[in-house]
Amino acid sequence: MINSVLYELKGNVALLTLNRPEKLNALNYAMIDRLMELLGDIEDNDQIRVVIITGAGDRAFSAGGDIHEFSKSIKQGAEVAVKEFVRRGQGMTKRIEAYRKPVIVAVNGIAFGGGCEITEAAHIAIASNQSVFAKPEINIGIPPTFGGTQRLPRLAGRKRALELLLSGDSFSAEHAYRIGLVNEIVSHNDLLASAYSMADRITRHSPLAVSRIITAVTRGINSTITEGLQIESEQFARMAVTEDVHEGLNAWIERRVPEYRGC
Template identity: 40%
Template sequence: MSNYEFIKTWTEDAVGVLQLNRPKVLNALNRPMVDEIVAALEQFDQEEQVRIIIVTGNDRAFAAGADIDEMAEDTPISLEKLDQFAVWDRIALIKKPIIGAVNGYAFGGGFELALNCDILFAAESAQFGFPEVNIGVMPGAGGTQRLTKIMGKAKALEWLWLGAPMPAKEAYDYGVVNRLVGKEVLFEETMKFAKRLSNQAPLSLRLIKEAVNKAVDSPLVDGLQLERKNFYLLFGSQDQKEGMKAFIEKRKPNFTGE
């Protein structure tokens, strides 16, 4: 267990788990909490024994938005000086796979945190949404951009303009969520998937993530060049030698991340 104030962290085999832990306010994200989340993600990214990261909430909420009390009196100048979203940008630099397990509410900043995960598992009863328009603002930690890239312009605008909750089934239908599972088995199913991934070659997972993220934001020719370089790079790894040798010998490979 960790010594953080607003989150809990632990490891289970090769999986690092980060649990949001402000249950009295439905895990609403204040700035110190975001700092802890990013610090924990970066710590897991550096730990050799951790191959996969899970981010989860609790029974009632993943995270029900940002802490409004904290920002109600902010001004454009105070926000510019604070530059509060710079810490969010560091999440995109995490090399290891991040799997989100969403139960209950994922609203506002909570939804943005979920969208920063590489893959999302959600309880069938989960709800997603950006209610910022209802209080006269808009998402600021990447919500408009990431949601649009996944859902497309028209559908993203509908949800962003209405500020209404999105049922988990609709989020699944539009590709926001990878898998829908029963509430009672959400963490179990997410962990099962994470452990399966943890048996894959770590360097392959890392470079596949980099190439796919490049595909989202770059012209095809740039993505192809990166894919090719990463493909070549993996041939310098021990895992490539082990993987191909195991294939030829008809046995399971033992990947070490080297």
């Protein structure tokens, strides 16, 4: 049986590869469940500092949900479809969005539907110049179901998001960059190297501080500014009692590279 998500550890970075290239890495239930299982294992491993997610092959990051599979759930009625398909997909993107370690997606090709929604949920996205995006769910008569109606408007703005959601038209990596969906576009051959370079830029800092920043941004982005500032204060207070803070301050004063212990 094919391993639907490949796992590779390189130093303190975990590479997860969506592995159904013959199906354009379509997200079936087994793949989503395996991705969630791996994220759980990685979260408990203090040696791993960053997660990179990409797709197998040169054609696709992910073409979205496996239509043949979820259509069977839909035929069993709304209650079954919501339980088996919608909640599973939303649980995956919520997990990625709120993950306490940085998640970088390396978009190596088609990122349609659920593949685009993983990109929206990730903390950082780097796209190959060969990548292409779409919100095509409307073409089969459904709205996006893994968070696309909520995250894309927050990233791109309501009108630009609605144009993509209501037309179903594909759009380029350049357009994805302009609307804030991806951080950077690189040559296809440099994609993974660029993702690892981004990981290196993050892992030089305190893992606790990285986690606190992710939490503050994720929890605060949909709050009022007053609520957000309180969240920020809480995350600072949690950080202020750690050894990493003292090490960071002492290293700055002593003009040396800090040695963080993550405690």
